[in-house]
Amino acid sequence: MRTHRRARSPRGAGEILAEEIIEAAGELLVENGDDSAMSIRAVATRVGVTPPSIYLHFADKDALLDAVCARYFERLDDELDAAGADVDDPLERVLRLGLAYVRFALATPALYRVAFRNRAEGSAPSKVDEVLAASAHTRFVGTVAELAEEGLFRPEEVEDVVLELWAAAHGVVSLMMAKGGLDWGDDLERAESVLKAVCLGRALLTRRPGCADLHVARDWLRDLPADIPPTQDNDNSVKGR
Structure with a gap:
């Protein structure tokens, strides 16, 4: 197949061509589901x-x-901005940010997988790292810092909490992509539960450091007033046996 030759670009049009190249490469990624068909030649042909x-x-x-x-994750910043807009409660906001991250990744799984593929050990930070540091990471740090001001976390724990929330969101995304047939609930119900567990569980460890010991935590939980609603039918567990 002969490549269609463009007219000579005017001086200063290099940035425009670079944008077209990035767009074409992204389209090939999404269309094929991975980067196997996204060769330099294929991109050149499309452009x-x-x-x-x-x-x-x-x-x-x-x-x-x-x-x-990197361009893909620049769009994530817009999604996070919309998710956190007009949400005054930082606890509610951090949950919305986490779910927005999950939705964004699931909408374009091919791009997400490529963005998080393994990199050579010792390699320099990628453009993806730079974009995430300037956008998503900054938003999460700011929100978790507000929770620290409320006393849920210590100020020195903010970066740790952000990393743990990111690990939870990334783990849920990866598993949902790999095992979409599992029961993930309606409207990311399971993802929401995981993010809540990480955030509130971390707050518990901050407020009650002794609960870092599993036996101490279990004994403490046992002593709490029972506030768990009864099961619908105690016989359900044995029906069908």
Whole structure:
């Protein structure tokens, strides 16, 4: 197949071409579900340039993928902004931010998988890392810091709590992508439960450090007033045996 040759770009049009390249590469990723069909040649064909024109902007396929994923996560910042808008309660806001992250990842799984593929040990931070640090990480840190001001966490724990919430969200996303047939509940019900458990469980460990010991925590929970509603039917567990 012959590549359609574009007219010579006017001076200063390099940034426009780079944007077209990133967009075309992202489209190929989404269409094919992974990066196997996203070759430099395929991107060049879609944009209508020759492969050497791609290399003027991106050193190799990995550099192009990094740029695509960084652009992808720039859009996440808009989603998080909308999710946290007009939510005064930081506890409610951190939950909404976490669920917005999960929804965003599930909407475009191919891009999310590529963004979090394994990188060589000792490699320099990627553009994805830079974008997340400047957007999603900043939003979560700010909200968890408000919770620290309320006394749920200590100020020095903020970064730890953010990392744990991110780990929980990423874990849920990865498992939902790999095992979509499991019972994830309606409207991310299971994801919401996990994020609540991480946030409130961490707050418990802060307020009652002794509960870091599993036996102490279990004894303390046993001594709490029973506030668990009764099961619907105690015989349900034996029906059908």
